[in-house]
Amino acid sequence: MRLGFILREAAKGLRQNVVMVVSVVLVTFVSLTFIGASVLLQLQINQMKGYWYDRMEVAVYLCDDNSSSPNCEGESVTDEERDNIRAMIESEQMAPYVKEYAYESKEQAFKNFQDQFKNSEIVDQVTAAELPESFRIALQDPEKYPIIQEAFSTVDGVDTVLDQHELLEKIFQVVRVASAAAAIVAIVMIACAVLLTGTTIQLSAMHRRLETTIMRLVGASKATIQLPFVIEGVIASVIGAILATGTLWLLMKFLVQDKLAAGNADIAFISTGEVWLVAPGLLILGIVLATISSVITLKRYLKV
Known part of the structure; x- marks a missing residue:
């Protein structure tokens, strides 16, 4: 298996489907941003509980x-x-x-x-x-x-x-509802991202059906043929995950730390450090979803 060849094929697929790739990036970015926000909200709830519960009477x-x-x-x-x-x-x-x-x-x-x-x-x-x-x-x-x-x-x-504590729990309940709502929106957006990734891979495979047929005839393995398409989806999802992480960091820095935390010194807010704890999970999730979507699509539309 030639790595250079696989990467060149993946780069060619990205160039040929720029609009669809951008769509995958944007949908992945939005969905992972909602997931990250939901996780950060839960971390904030836990932080406030640990801080306030020791002070409640x-x-x-x-x-x-x-x-x-x-x-x-x-x-x-x-x-x-x-x-x-x-x-x-x-x-x-x-x-x-x-x-x-x-x-x-x-x-x-x-x-x-x-x-x-x-x-x-x-x-x-x-x-x-x-x-x-x-x-x-x-x-x-x-x-x-x-x-x-x-x-x-x-x-x-x-x-x-x-x-x-009962009064405080009511506040936490409101935040939990907001976190759950963000999670629900994230799940819907993830479904859209999976479908859009699959559609992008399908179009790419259809455009290059002649090339893949020739590769199969000359003895190329199934992995060699399919990997470029999988890499295309993974690259788009990784870009979306990076954008989501950057957006969450900016929100934590300028909205939470510089605004909310600065004006409410008696409340324990989470910091931008928690974003870097969430970031690897977002990246892995994006890669896994893109890989699963690509593999399933290729099995249906790329007969090799």
Whole structure:
């Protein structure tokens, strides 16, 4: 098998089918870009989980005059009830679950509220009396939240027990939906890329049927005849994968790092380094899809 001959034949096929090859490159580029974006979104979810889950707390809100919980009966928590709740948190029974805790008074809650919503109109519509006092509990294992909820939800003086991880999980769910949507679009585009690659190889084989017939008659092997066509599809897919990687890197650099990360220092964003982790997978996927499409097409349309 002469490598130089095979490469020359592949180059000739690329020149003869420039428009179709460009189409394969573009469709492969778009499909792999969506796949890469979907993977990067999932990496971002995992990054945020690892970052925020260590910082999330369980909030045990105490009764006040506005509480409707059966534990409160429309009355504020008493000093005795507050001390009892504190003692429960510090008890040996809770020690395996509680990492640390802090008490937040109405005044502290109001100050935190003002800091958090200082740029919002609602900051002037809320008073300290309307905000409940609470105990903020950091857990050893965030997954053990149900134990804390069960222990405190029926205690006198407790209005509600809120797990901030549940709120965060809703945000993650939205991102997961976006990631799944990108994956679905990517699958559709991959199907288009496979079909278009097959069509390109088919046209190339039809245009060179006389040449391949002569090669077969003079004793050329099946691999020697088919490899140039396979290489054509692989080259187009590799170019598409490289373009997809470059696009993802640019998006990560200028959109995520320079814009989102710079303006949200309290959020852990992934970096351009993750793009290089995804890139080999995109390249391999492009090569595999092009090879499979080319081989199947050649078996049907190139009888050698």
